[in-house]
Amino acid sequence: MPITHRMRTIGLVVNPIAGMGGRVGLKGTDGVLDKALELGGKPVAPGKMSKFLDALSSLLKNENVEGIEWLTCGGSMGASYLEEFGEGPWEWEVVFEPGDPTTAEDTNEACSVFSERDAGLIVFCGGDGTGRDIWKVVGNEIPMIGIPSGVKMHSGVFGMNPEAVAFIVLRFLLGELDVADGEILDLDEERYRAGEWHIRLFGIASTPNEPSYVQVGKMHAEAVPEEDVKIEIAEHIAEDMSENKDTLYILGSGSTVAAVSKEIGVDCSLLGVDAVYRGELLEKDLNEDRLLSLLDQYEKVKLVLTPIGAQGFILGRGNLQLSPAVIKRVGLNDIVIICTPGKLRRTPFLRVDTGDSDLDREFRAREYLTVVTGYRTMKLWKIAQ
Amino acid sequence: MRDPSGFMREEYQTLVEKGFDWKLRVLEGPSAPRCRVDGKDVIMLCSNNYLNLSNHPRLRQAAKEAIDTHGVGSGSVRPIAGNMDLHLKVEKKLASFKRTESSLIYQTGFAANAGLVPQLAGKGDVIISDELNHGSIIDGVRLTKSDRMIFPHRDMGELEKVLKEADKKYKRILVVTDGVFSMDGDIQHMDKIQDLANEVGAMTFVDDAHGEGVIGPDGRGIGAHFGIAGKIDVEMGTFSKAFGVVGGLIAGSQDLVNFALNKSRTWLLSGSHPPQVAAAQFAAIDVLETEPEHVNNLWDNTKYFKKELDSMGFDTGQSETPITPVMVGESHKAKALSERTFELGVFALPIVFPMVARDKARIRTMMNAGLTKDDLNDALAAFEKAGKELDII
DSSP states (O other): OOOOHHHHEEEEEEOTTTTTTGGGTOSOOTTTHHHHHHTTOOOOHHHHHHHHHHHHHHHHHHTTOOOEEEEEESGGGTHHHHHHHOSOSEEEEEEEOOOSSOOHHHHHHHHHHHHHTTOSEEEEEEOHHHHHHHHHHHTTTSOEEEEEOSSOOOSTTBOSSHHHHHHHHHHHHTTOOEEEEEEEEEEOHHHHHTTOOOEEEEEEEEEEEOOEEEEEETTEEEEEOHHHHHHHHHHHHHHHHHHOTTEEEEEOSSHHHHHHHHHTTOOOOSSSOEEEETTEEEESSOOHHHHHHHHHHOSEEEEEEOOBTTTTEEESSSOTTSOHHHHHHHOGGGEEEEOOHHHHHTOOSBEEOOSOHHHHHHHHHTOEEEEEEETTEEEEEEBOO | OOOTTHHHHHHHHHHHHHTOSOOOOOEESOOOSEEEETTEEEEEOSOSOTTOOTTOHHHHHHHHHHHHHHOSOOOSBTTTTOOOHHHHHHHHHHHHHHTSSEEEEESSHHHHHHHHHHHHOOTTOEEEEETTOOHHHHHHHHTSSSEEEEEOTTOHHHHHHHHHHHHHHOSOEEEEEESBOTTTOOBOOHHHHHHHHHHHTOEEEEEOTTTTTTSSGGGOOHHHHTTOTTTSSEEEEESSSTTSSOOEEEEEOHHHHHHHHHHOHHHHTSBOOOHHHHHHHHHHHHHHHHOTHHHHHHHHHHHHHHHHHHHHTOBOTTOOSSEEEEEEESHHHHHHHHHHHHHTTEEOEEEOTTTSOTTOEEEEEEOOTTOOHHHHHHHHHHHHHHHHHTTOO
């Protein structure tokens, strides 16, 4: 497949202070850089970037992929690593000069330029905060992939390590990868300041992903677009709803679940938890109290969830309103997990962290949960022990 | 104004741009161990004509005679006026060959899967399927209202868990799988599947397209291979591969056949095989029963070819059957090897990503019982030369 100009233009942004808080016991570097430095925090990004560029350079040379153009930021937000690497199978251009010290706003502005220059992919080096800063500007318009170097990496937009990210970039350039949702998760700073550790779902970005294939000939397979698979899953749930008219459906967050609401023609929230009954939206963006109150009113209930973020949490990341009390009331047998096969492939295990260890144990005792991956199609997937 | 058929050109052009369009090669003359393809004399290593029966004198003779006695067409679908004595004769012989109570011939293997699978399970039932099953099974499954659960390839531990889960929720349970998987040439653990299925009262269905005429005593297929002939609920196969003709088949109980012929829409709504096809099918089974040398030659050739490729340094994968993959790794290298070996007079096709994992591109060779030692040595020499040129060995 020919590599288009757009695919060859890649934004590169590095958070030079990402990860520095980790070794000194901080939960990130947002707003606490001075403290991190004081405690002896060391920059993590240079080592990660050097591994990434080394790996990518060999892969591109090996596959004869030419004409890559990096759009990047000045100094430690991008240019210095390319400079230090020396000549690679690419061109690069500084399109944005950050301030000193660099801030989240610099990342935002750099991404605006990437967007104006029609970048086909953004590679970033950082943690959840950096991913979130990029997502704020580009949303799901430009796919992103993160070289993990932060303290928190809950979001579903990271590769395993710099070398894995290099391979993903290569395959994206070769047109072998599709894009799928990557949830942007980060610590809710407000609640953190109030002493609560709460990972919030901020939005849905897009990230390169292995597509699902169907065999179309004895020696041919064709990729099925992620969106088509979502529609298939949505049809499955919609049919289930029409067969269970007296059941209240609680729809969790994420765009796979949102596809269900689209299929049944109701306007649900992307990030919140909503309730649907007899094909009508009953209530949107429910908190724990409202959920419990609805659960008192309806006898039959099903809860539709999808794994959120890089670690495959179905509960406990980005959906804390689904509290232990809510889950217990719904019951484990009435939880329906949905996930596209492409996304499931990069979710080695499903995880739960409900905040109630007995309930978590009850999940883990099942060893496997059934995941709906297409119209009436299911797989058993291991639950992390 | 809409362009009513413009999409055809557009979609075709997209396929061409991606290099996914089929470039059809032309076989000039019979499918034989040495044949002429696109004007070039080649050793055939990619046909499914494992036993070289497609050009066997007894099959040719039987077909010619049937034309003289029955004409060239059946005139109808079998349920109306196209059910010939020749069709029934084949089915009787096939059941005896397969050691089953009964059998039924379908128009093609695809028609058997796409016609029968959807009738075996419906709403409230579940079909449990190996993740690498053939597209015709997948299409058959898609036509049902039943749920589907997928288990990892040949993983009996996982299948057991899926069966236990299914046992709690569903009425009917059907386990459906390929017998021999055509990409790697590996054989499904059909004996274990049958045991696991028996534990929960599940039906079993095996697509033995690449095993029929190839594995088991006298090439009687996967049931015979595992010593469970007649125990699998549906043994499905095809006449188009080792049997050298065309057509799909199922073998099992009389109940299965009664059910299948009354319920499979592909069978009910397609014209039946012409007399010469039915006669050649009969002759093919007869040859298998009376000329054991074909199956023996196939396996001797396979063992020799694999051993020699291995000794040259090629990786021939984990195949247990006459499908021998020559593992190459990168897709472009597999394509280059196929092109170069074709230039050197060997016809074998590359299988590349995404049909197989990105680092598992290969040339898939399929052995033919009619190849002589000299033919095989010529083919091996071509592989050795091309493999060295391309730094594969």
